[in-house]
Amino acid sequence: MPIIRSPRQHSWLLWGLALLALAVWGRPLIQSTQFENHFFGLFYYSILAGLALFWALPSEQRLIAGQFQRRTLLLGLLPTRTVSAPVSAFREIRLEQDPNLFRRDTVWLMICGEPGNPEQVARFAFAHWPASARNIAAASQLQAELAAATGLSIVRAEDTAAE
Known part of the structure; x- marks a missing residue:
């Protein structure tokens, strides 16, 4: 999990x-x-x-029982709000790099569905890191773990550049 x-x-x-x-x-x-x-x-x-x-009120993102969940926790302990979406609402896992002007770029681990399909959630931000070689490797590892746990396909940065 x-x-x-x-x-x-x-x-x-x-x-x-x-x-x-x-x-x-x-x-x-x-x-x-x-x-x-x-x-x-x-x-x-x-x-x-x-x-x-x-x-x-920090948040946590997790994959549990076939659901992606984002929980807001009071002092990191008590859940105050939970938003969830089933894995079936998504089709791919992407790593996206967002450029920043004043600091390092940000790498986002995004779970994406089909934007035109009203039954599918368009995007779920699972995690983000400052862009460094070590953090990109950690993001890729988590992307592979999520793909193995959910059966969703992995979309590489090279594949998205061709679109």
Whole structure:
């Protein structure tokens, strides 16, 4: 059962620690006696609360019992929302590279169906990585594991360039 989870990554925990450090760092804004500092403190902590909300609701993608599932988890533990689609709604597994202007390109592992068929889901993003040789190899390995587990065909980047 292939699973991709954000909370298993070290960066997720580091972001949580950074949010905590930012909360402590901003305390002088709300402990001040000046009105301007309270105003900026309210603005600062409202932005921090929004970031903490996104951090506290990571997602996981998995293949379980013939279903592709995307679950949103509270703090990486308690499922709050689940979206699923049957494997039969898809026909191929693709690796797509998305160019970025300011950082490395992104490699996406996409599960694709037929866009013209209303009974089939068009696309399901299973995982993504920054484009590096090691990450592309990991993406290819996961693509092969998913293909073996589901029976879906693998579409290579060379095949999509010819279309």
